Amino acid sequence: MKIMPCPLNGPRNISEFVYGGELKDMPDQNHCSDYEWADYVFNCDNIAGIVREWWMHAPSSYWFIAERNTITDEILKTYDPKELFQQRVEFSESSPSSVQKESMT
Template sequence: MPIEGVDKMQLFPCPFCGPREESEFHYGGEAGNLRPDGDVTAERWAGYLHMRDNPKGPTREIWVHMTCGEFFAMSRDSVNHKVSGSSALGEAEHGA
């Protein structure tokens, strides 16, 4: 039974399966956070692993759809959670 005043679960646009409930997805990190070469300093490696931006507003992120197992990029606003598009990694973005 729906709870009064509570919206339905947010739908995320999987570029492989179409819109699905957010509970089927797992956050994979910031898009564009490239892994450094193996011969970097411990400080640089720690920065890659632990230091993240925390943007307020539009952001591009990596997500995985647990149902199909595919990773993809999604653009969303971290303030209002509105999704503006998604794409397979390495492809042009599709609007939400």
């Protein structure tokens, strides 16, 4: 049985967790190209070695970051995202009608 140490809930069976993807820098959504945004959302580097990844403890819906060696599958460290991020990213909202009007012009 593989155990992952959850920063909030302590050591748990790996079956309680959901992989959320690689942690990577988010481009400025208001000034990047469609290609840059699609690359951020859909592509991953998939490197061999130590990576930082998003994981979620499913029973508590708690998201956290894990450092994992992709070669050995060893979990090196887990921690709360607050250790890396100081503020929440707010996305500007476009109403569906304004988007539709823009695409028609």
